[in-house]
Amino acid sequence: MAGGLESLESCLEQHIPPEDLAEVKRILYGGEARKLNLPAAALSAAQERDFELQGYGFEAAPEQLRRPRIVRVGLVQNKIPLPTDTAVAVQVAALHRRIEEIVEVAAICGVNIVCFQEAWTMPFAFCTREKLPWTEFAESAEDGPTTKFCQELAKKYNMVVVSPILERDEIHGGTLWNAAVVISNSGAVLGKSRKNHIPRVGDFNESTYYMEGNTGHPVFQTQFGTIAVNICYGRHHPLNWLMFSMNGAEIIFNPSATIGTLSESLWPIEARNAAIANHCFTCPINRVGTEYYKNAFTSGDGGKAHHDLGHFYGSSYVAAPDGSRTPGLSRTQDGLLVVEMDLNLCRQVSDKWNFKMTGRYEMYADKLTEAVQPYFIPNIIKE
Numbered sequence: 001m002a003g004g005l006e007s008l009e010s011c012l013e014q015h016i017p018p019e020d021l022a023e024v025k026r027i028l029y030g031g032e033a034r035k036l037n038l039p040a041a042a043l044s045a046a047q048e049r050d051f052e053l054q055g056y057g058f059e060a061a062p063e064q065l066r067r068p069r070i071v072r073v074g075l076v077q078n079k080i081p082l083p084t085d086t087a088v089a090v091q092v093a094a095l096h097r098r099i100e101e102i103v104e105v106a107a108i109c110g111v112n113i114v115c116f117q118e119a120w121t122m123p124f125a126f127c128t129r130e131k132l133p134w135t136e137f138a139e140s141a142e143d144g145p146t147t148k149f150c151q152e153l154a155k156k157y158n159m160v161v162v163s164p165i166l167e168r169d170e171i172h173g174g175t176l177w178n179a180a181v182v183i184s185n186s187g188a189v190l191g192k193s194r195k196n197h198i199p200r201v202g203d204f205n206e207s208t209y210y211m212e213g214n215t216g217h218p219v220f221q222t223q224f225g226t227i228a229v230n231i232c233y234g235r236h237h238p239l240n241w242l243m244f245s246m247n248g249a250e251i252i253f254n255p256s257a258t259i260g261t262l263s264e265s266l267w268p269i270e271a272r273n274a275a276i277a278n279h280c281f282t283c284p285i286n287r288v289g290t291e292y293y294k295n296a297f298t299s300g301d302g303g304k305a306h307h308d309l310g311h312f313y314g315s316s317y318v319a320a321p322d323g324s325r326t327p328g329l330s331r332t333q334d335g336l337l338v339v340e341m342d343l344n345l346c347r348q349v350s351d352k353w354n355f356k357m358t359g360r361y362e363m364y365a366d367k368l369t370e371a372v373q374p375y376f377i378p379n380i381i382k383e
């Protein structure tokens with residue numbers, strides 16, 4: 001099977017003795033997320049359309065003064081449906097069709113906010129360092145064809161849509177950005193969040209195409225909760241998560257494209273840790289599959305030229321502020337993860353652990369201001 005193991009969870013279920021499984025899961029995942037009863041129509045549509053459908057729920061304690069704030073999010077991971085040398089417009093249209101059929105199922109499952117994977121309208125071709133045809137996938141965040149497509153979905157299903165694309169910014173000389181467009185359930189474009197941290201690791205040659213984002217840490221007030229988007233490599237930067245949380249994000253999506261050999265052991269840790277540290281929900285989403293390119297490229301390390309970046313291992317999941325998490329989607333298949341959450345859990349966990357109250361941010365603000373000066377003297381105590 002391409003990509004090997006189907007999922008960590010299926011492996012545990014198969015090999016851990018049944019009498020130990022619940023305890024192993026408690027230690028690995030925290031309190032077990034409740035399995036959602038998804039509509040039969042959704043389950044059969046997912047099967048027909050050949051994608052995995054999973055649903056989980058996180059609970060919060062009842063409160064006297066606040067009603068539960070229940071929201072359902074949908075995380076979509078998918079392979080590119082067509083070979084990378086197919087005409088650009090044909091590839092984009094095929095991806096639109098694939099997402100449309102998954103979002104239709106998300107709607108049957110009552111999803112309020114859906115998020116797609118990083119640069120979802122294209123192959124993750126930045127490894128090649130070639131400009132054409134890949135830059136032709138870039139579109140306006142405000143009124144490009146993909147944004148228009150997502151606006152239709154948002155209106156039709158009364159769903160907030162988070163659409164990470166390669167953005168072409170015509171107002172600034174046609175500059176490219178890696179951006180997520182946030183579309184309200186009314187169909188209006190609420191705004192965009194550009195990728196703050198650009199990888200310079202392995203074959204992730206994204207700095208050839210676009211610069212570090214300049215939109216800061218916007219948080220979008222939607223009918224269903226305040227949300228933010230920390231794009232892919234930003235997940236390795238705790239301050240990036242922190243700033244989205246400082247601006248009030250209750251749910252932080254992390255649309256990604258990352259491969260097994262590089263990051264799979266970090267994947268279950270970083271976004272989950274961010275949920276714990278920031279008293280919020282985090283939703284890391286990864287691509288799935290292996291994408292082949294006609295022209296071979298090298299990694300600049302003396303190794304042989306190759307035709308693919310590696311296997312994108314999927315494994316999208318949701319982590320809750322209390323540190324618990326859902327199982328991941330498959331490592332090899334397209335999937336939709338539907339997760340119900342009560343946003344009251346964010347403040348309940350904050351009141352318990354007090355990380356915001358005990359954070360000593362003023363101390364770090366002062367020290368960081370000093371540390372970034374060119375002639376900073378580190379505080380090292382010597383004998």
Ligand SMILES: NC(=O)NCCC(=O)O
Pocket residue numbers: 118198199204231232233234256257258259262263
């Ligand atoms: N897309 C992207 O930023 N990938 C970098 C690799 C990683 O962060 O795991």
